[in-house]
Amino acid sequence: MTTTPPRELPEFDVDSTIYKHLADSQMNVELDTGDMILNIGPQHPATHGTLRLVVRLDGERVIAADPIIGYMHRGYEKLTEFRTYPQITTLINRIDWLSSFANEVPFIAGAELLMGIEAPPRALWIRTALTELSRIATFLLFLGEMGLQVGAITPAFYGFRDREYVLNLIEASTGGRFHPNFNRIGGIKDDLPWGWIADTRECMAKVLESCDTFEDLVVGNPIFEQRTRSIGIIPAELGAGYGVSGSNLRASGVDWDLRRDGNPHLPYDQLDWKVWTHPDGDSFARYWVRLQETRESARMVLQLIDGLPSGPIMAKVPRIIKVPAGEVWVNTENPLGEMGYYIVSKGATGPFRVKIRSASFSNVSILPWLLRGVYVPDVITILASLYFILGDIDR
Amino acid sequence: MFNVLALDIGWVTTLGIKTLIVLALVPLGALILGYTFLLKMMSHMQSRLGPMDPGGFHGWYQLVGDGIKFLQKEDIMPEQADRRVFALAPAVVVLSTFLVFVVIPAGPRIVVADLDVGVFYALAVSSLSVIGVLMAGWASANKYAVLGALRAAAQLIAYELPLVLAVVGVVIQTETMNLQGIVAFQHGGEIFGFGGLGFPLIVTQFVGFALFMVAAQAELTQPPFDMPVAESELVAGYMVEYTGFRFLFFFIGEFGTAFAFAGLAATLFLGGWAVPFVDPADNRLLWDIVGPLVLFGKVMFVAFLMFWARFTYPRLREDQLQALAWKWLIPIALINILATGVLKVAF
Numbered sequence: 022m023t024t025t026p027p028r029e030l031p032e033f034d035v036d037s038t039i040y041k042h043l044a045d046s047q048m049n050v051e052l053d054t055g056d057m058i059l060n061i062g063p064q065h066p067a068t069h070g071t072l073r074l075v076v077r078l079d080g081e082r083v084i085a086a087d088p089i090i091g092y093m094h095r096g097y098e099k100l101t102e103f104r105t106y107p108q109i110t111t112l113i114n115r116i117d118w119l120s121s122f123a124n125e126v127p128f129i130a131g132a133e134l135l136m137g138i139e140a141p142p143r144a145l146w147i148r149t150a151l152t153e154l155s156r157i158a159t160f161l162l163f164l165g166e167m168g169l170q171v172g173a174i175t176p177a178f179y180g181f182r183d184r185e186y187v188l189n190l191i192e193a194s195t196g197g198r199f200h201p202n203f204n205r206i207g208g209i210k211d212d213l214p215w216g217w218i219a220d221t222r223e224c225m226a227k228v229l230e231s232c233d234t235f236e237d238l239v240v241g242n243p244i245f246e247q248r249t250r251s252i253g254i255i256p257a258e259l260g261a262g263y264g265v266s267g268s269n270l271r272a273s274g275v276d277w278d279l280r281r282d283g284n285p286h287l288p289y290d291q292l293d294w295k296v297w298t299h300p301d302g303d304s305f306a307r308y309w310v311r312l313q314e315t316r317e318s319a320r321m322v323l324q325l326i327d328g329l330p331s332g333p334i335m336a337k338v339p340r341i342i343k344v345p346a347g348e349v350w351v352n353t354e355n356p357l358g359e360m361g362y363y364i365v366s367k368g369a370t371g372p373f374r375v376k377i378r379s380a381s382f383s384n385v386s387i388l389p390w391l392l393r394g395v396y397v398p399d400v401i402t403i404l405a406s407l408y409f410i411l412g413d414i415d416r
Numbered sequence: 417m418f419n420v421l422a423l424d425i426g427w428v429t430t431l432g433i434k435t436l437i438v439l440a441l442v443p444l445g446a447l448i449l450g451y452t453f454l455l456k457m458m459s460h461m462q463s464r465l466g467p468m469d470p471g472g473f474h475g476w477y478q479l480v481g482d483g484i485k486f487l488q489k490e491d492i493m494p495e496q497a498d499r500r501v502f503a504l505a506p507a508v509v510v511l512s513t514f515l516v517f518v519v520i521p522a523g524p525r526i527v528v529a530d531l532d533v534g535v536f537y538a539l540a541v542s543s544l545s546v547i548g549v550l551m552a553g554w555a556s557a558n559k560y561a562v563l564g565a566l567r568a569a570a571q572l573i574a575y576e577l578p579l580v581l582a583v584v585g586v587v588i589q590t591e592t593m594n595l596q597g598i599v600a601f602q603h604g605g606e607i608f609g610f611g612g613l614g615f616p617l618i619v620t621q622f623v624g625f626a627l628f629m630v631a632a633q634a635e636l637t638q639p640p641f642d643m644p645v646a647e648s649e650l651v652a653g654y655m656v657e658y659t660g661f662r663f664l665f666f667f668i669g670e671f672g673t674a675f676a677f678a679g680l681a682a683t684l685f686l687g688g689w690a691v692p693f694v695d696p697a698d699n700r701l702l703w704d705i706v707g708p709l710v711l712f713g714k715v716m717f718v719a720f721l722m723f724w725a726r727f728t729y730p731r732l733r734e735d736q737l738q739a740l741a742w743k744w745l746i747p748i749a750l751i752n753i754l755a756t757g758v759l760k761v762a763f
Contacts, residue, residue, distance in 0.1 A: 057559060059559050059560075059563075065651065066647065066648055066651065067648050067649060081563070081734060168730065169648060170648045170649075171648075171730040171731060172639055172640065172642065172646065172648065172729075172730040172731025173639065173728070173729060173730040173731070174458075174462065174639075174727065175461060175462045175727055175728065178462040178463055178464055179462070179463070182463050239730075242729070242730060244640055244729055244730045244731070244732055245730050247732070247733075247736055248730060248731070248732070248733060248736075396733060396734070396735070397563070397649060397650075398643070398646070398649055398731075398733045398734065399733070400649070401648055401649040
């Protein structure tokens with residue numbers, strides 16, 4: 022058996038080209054700057070709260086982005102197990118705090134389904150009107166906020182100003198600007214106050230006007246278009262695969278709205294309205310779709326206050342609410358996307374288990390895919406256009 | 417300028433007084449612009465309520481309150497900061513602003529240094545501020561600050577060229593680099609034999625004026641060119657670690673430079689301190705008093721245009737910003753120079 026002799030170690034007078042080559046590679050290593058890891062958040066103005074994005078950068082280009090959530094986890098799913106049904110609406114108001122009223126609706130609808138109670142039509146119509154009002158309030162903030170993240174400060178102030186009119190309406194009818202806590206199992210707490218209908222009509226005119234302003238000021242701005250067109254494109258199948266829902270998915274061309282296609286537990290089928298979609302799926306499309314939906318919601322509110330039926334606002338409900346044993350899954354179209362509650366009842370005054378499906382959690386789950394290869398400024402545009410609320414991610 | 421008082425006060429005293437005036441002028445200009453545009457005009461444009469409230473009448477107290485706030489803030493320096501460079505950077509930024517004011521004439525004799533290469537000097541010292549910005553970004557030991565500072569450096573280099581090239585047309589037409597000479601040219605000129613308006617160079621150099629305004633906006637890092645400070649992504653860029661008085665220095669530098677660039681634009685394109693119809697040689701003392709007011713009015717007009725754009729437009733991305741400078745502004749500026757040269761020779 023023969024073995025190859027061990028190779029001799031090179032001596033000092035080896036070919037100098039080797040050393041030249043080594044010197045070259047050394048130079049390349051020295052000139053290579055390596056990647057930089059940038060923490061965007063948890064305290065960063067573009068993350069609407071405490072989302073943390075760990076971004077690996079090559080210059081200004083993102084190689085990898087990793088969203089880290091949970092800084093605002095408040096354990097609402099667990100807390101609901103220790104509350105009675107009427108108490109839980111206080112908690113779920115705070116999941117998506119910009120459209121709190123819309124959060125209450127699916128939960129109350131689920132409890133009503135389990136108990137076999139049906140709210141009277143007047144209550145349902147007022148619920149629908151308030152849901153659409155909270156949608157308008159949320160989207161007006163988005164329309165301004167997106168401008169701010171792209172660098173224009175003015176739309177943000179317009180957005181906040183016009184949202185205030187809508188919040189005043191919600192406050193007038195429910196008593197709360199942010200957390201109305203207005204739904205009751207079997208109806209709503211109070212009837213509408215005097216003069217509310219006239220105020221709403223006036224306010225909706227303002228909202229429609231404000232939408233025109235945003236169309237002129239932001240959508241029609243060439244720099245805004247340059248910053249958002251073909252940035253952050255979500256393909257329809259991929260978006261649906263990640264569970265992206267709501268306006269984000271409709272901006273990718275998917276004609277799917279739970280208000281029309283699901284069971285919204287609200288009288289949307291009696292209104293004349295339209296689902297808006299945009300084929301592009303980029304940041305611009307998401308802005309455009311939300312702008313159109315704000316208009317559509319304002320028109321819906323006008324129809325709702327015109328056709329408001331008379332009658333009671335509460336069904337007959339027992340004094341102590343006990344929900345019969347059973348399970349129910351209710352999902353509705355919230356301003357941020359699909360929101361659902363899976364309620365398991367064992368016949369007590371409170372639920373046995375509640376699973377909350379919040380829209381933003383699924384919407385940001387696409388971020389690692391979406392942010393690969395974009396520039397740092399586009400990270401901010403994409404975050405703004407996805408429009409998430411931290412409370413809605415972490416619950 | 418002081419021999420009009422029939423006093424012989426030696427050059428040292430004169431120099432001291434001139435220095436004091438320039439030193440007072442920069443913060444004063446910054447305050448005026450900050451008050452008029454940042455607080456009042458922005459409040460009206462954006463329906464802001466806050467700055468219109470303090471102190472009763474039209475929120476006059478807001479600026480005072482802001483100043484007091486900055487003065488009493490704690491002076492924080494990051495632990496890993498390069499302490500000396502960190503402390504020096506705001507001073508370097510403000511220094512470049514002071515230096516620009518030296519050559520801007522505000523009257524027949526109201527000018528600190530009447531340099532023969534005034535235009536060249538003003539544009540050269542105005543770009544010194546990038547050194548301060550780079551120092552601030554590097555010394556802060558903060559990734560956002562470094563990103564902001566590097567963006568600022570790239571941007572200022574890219575926009576320095578159109579700024580200079582835009583002014584070359586003026587220099588070709590007036591055949592002088594002396595700012596007083598340029599003012600005199602505009603005052604004494606005629607448009608097709610009609611001398612009533614003088615000859616403000618914006619009439620022929622309107623392309624140059626537009627380029628100058630765009631490039632100045634980028635030099636000032638104001639929207640739509642505020643990538644280096646981009647508060648929604650880089651938080652505040654190179655200024656992110658600065659607090660209190662040091663931050664106030666950056667603030668004064670920003671608005672003082674805006675004042676200086678507006679002054680340059682007014683002098684180069686709008687006729688400077690002179691008013692047509694009247695010959696300042698008749699009563700030089702009167703024009704030493706009226707001239708600054710005329711210039712101030714024009715400066716405020718130019719600054720209004722700058723801040724109008726600032727409050728209206730979103731921000732460009734860094735690569736789009738560079739593309740705008742290299743693919744559009746510089747070629748247009750070169751064509752403008754060519755056209756000016758050809759017309760100069762032809763007529």
